Amino acid sequence: MQGDRGRSDLIRLKVLVTGGAGFIGSHVVDALLAAGHQVVVVDDLSTGYISNLDPRARFVHLDIRAPGLLEVFEQERPDMVNHHAAQMDVRRSVADPLFDADVNVRGSLNVLECARKTGVRKIIYISSGGAAYGEPVYLPCDEAHPINPLSPYGVSKHTVEHYLYLYKMLYGLEYAVLRYPNVYGPRQDPNGEAGVVAIFTGQMLAGKQATIYGSGEQERDFVYVSDCVRANLLAMQERAQGIYNIGSGQGTTINRIYARLSEIIGYERPPVYGPPKAGETFRIFLDASKARRELGWEPQVALEDGLRRTVDYFRRGNLAG
Numbered sequence: 450m451q452g453d454r455g456r457s458d459l460i461r462l463k464v465l466v467t468g469g470a471g472f473i474g475s476h477v478v479d480a481l482l483a484a485g486h487q488v489v490v491v492d493d494l495s496t497g498y499i500s501n502l503d504p505r506a507r508f509v510h511l512d513i514r515a516p517g518l519l520e521v522f523e524q525e526r527p528d529m530v531n532h533h534a535a536q537m538d539v540r541r542s543v544a545d546p547l548f549d550a551d552v553n554v555r556g557s558l559n560v561l562e563c564a565r566k567t568g569v570r571k572i573i574y575i576s577s578g579g580a581a582y583g584e585p586v587y588l589p590c591d592e593a594h595p596i597n598p599l600s601p602y603g604v605s606k607h608t609v610e611h612y613l614y615l616y617k618m619l620y621g622l623e624y625a626v627l628r629y630p631n632v633y634g635p636r637q638d639p640n641g642e643a644g645v646v647a648i649f650t651g652q653m654l655a656g657k658q659a660t661i662y663g664s665g666e667q668e669r670d671f672v673y674v675s676d677c678v679r680a681n682l683l684a685m686q687e688r689a690q691g692i693y694n695i696g697s698g699q700g701t702t703i704n705r706i707y708a709r710l711s712e713i714i715g716y717e718r719p720p721v722y723g724p725p726k727a728g729e730t731f732r733i734f735l736d737a738s739k740a741r742r743e744l745g746w747e748p749q750v751a752l753e754d755g756l757r758r759t760v761d762y763f764r765r766g767n768l769a770g
């Protein structure tokens with residue numbers, strides 16, 4: 450097969466990645482290309498950057514809500530869809546829930562409609578464990594934990610999981626859902642609204658004052674981006690069906706992240722504390738034993754190592770996002 454690099458074990462697929470110019474999506478694109486797959490990216494560049502994209506991926510500058518998306522699917526005929534595009538600003542979702550639902554629910558539904566109309570075999574959908582479970586009843590949260598989102602973003606991201614189940618029942622469209630924890634690493638936007646590691650790193654390297662919203666004792670489950678990317682590739686396997694938490698199973702406080710980054714960077718200012726953000730869970734970490742059991746997924750990058758790699762990336766001058 451053209452371009453399959455002589456690897457006999459390789460099944461070369463065409464994968465359409467939505468949000469492929471974004472932080473996590475662009476790393477998924479890199480890994481798909483490295484594995485010999487063909488990649489088409491659909492992204493409206495609202496928070497993504499063309500500079501994140503490997504030129505070997507075909508890029509279509511389009512909003513996932515656009516009616517023209519069907520034409521792209523008809524022309525490209527992808528075997529699989531990897532759906533990362535989303536409005537992912539929790540505060541914006543609280544301020545403007547209609548916009549949030551429009552992108553995350555209606556946009557995703559447009560993706561699903563295009564997928565089923567053009568015979569896509571499988572969709573990998575990126576959901577949020579941190580936003581869907583709400584304030585945990587028990588920890589770590591497994592996939593059976595009650596869903597009680599504390600923000601419109603949590604509701605909209607979770608809603609699509611129901612449509613996926615329905616599309617499988619109605620049309621036989623296979624799916625795997627990855628419920629991400631707090632993902633961090635190179636290419637995360639230090640000027641964005643989400644991603645405390647990138648934000649602190651950007652501020653500390655620039656010698657600016659970094660602010661912790663709330664007491665800093667809130668806990669999150671931090672996973673390095675390459676570990677999340679590996680979950681995406683494993684989710685392409687036939688046995689990957691249904692919903693999987695991705696997480697380390699451990700909570701880390703924001704104060705600890707601040708302290709570790711300060712030490713790695715050599716930043717000496719203590720944090721300034723601001724008011725807590727609306728719509729955020731206080732303490733959450735995820736049980737990923739199902740992903741371990743069924744997909745063989747485990748995080749491989751320890752927090753300390755991941756923080757150092759992230760700081761190195763931003764130190765090399767990548768502060769514009």
Ligand SMILES: NC(=O)c1ccc[n+]([C@@H]2O[C@H](COP(=O)([O-])OP(=O)(O)OC[C@H]3O[C@@H](n4cnc5c(N)ncnc54)[C@H](O)[C@@H]3O)[C@@H](O)[C@H]2O)c1
Pocket residue numbers: 467468469470471472473474491492493494495496497498511512513514532533534535536537552556575576577578579606629630631632633643644
């Ligand atoms: N970063 C995290 O910690 C985290 C945690 C849980 C879930 N997620 C999910 O992971 C996915 C990727 O997040 P990220 O951190 O890489 O953010 P990101 O903002 O870097 O990536 C989102 C990408 O989607 C694109 N996009 C947004 N709206 C679009 C639209 N209407 N049409 C086409 N493209 C659009 C953006 O331009 C961007 O490239 C999102 O679905 C997000 O909800 C991320």
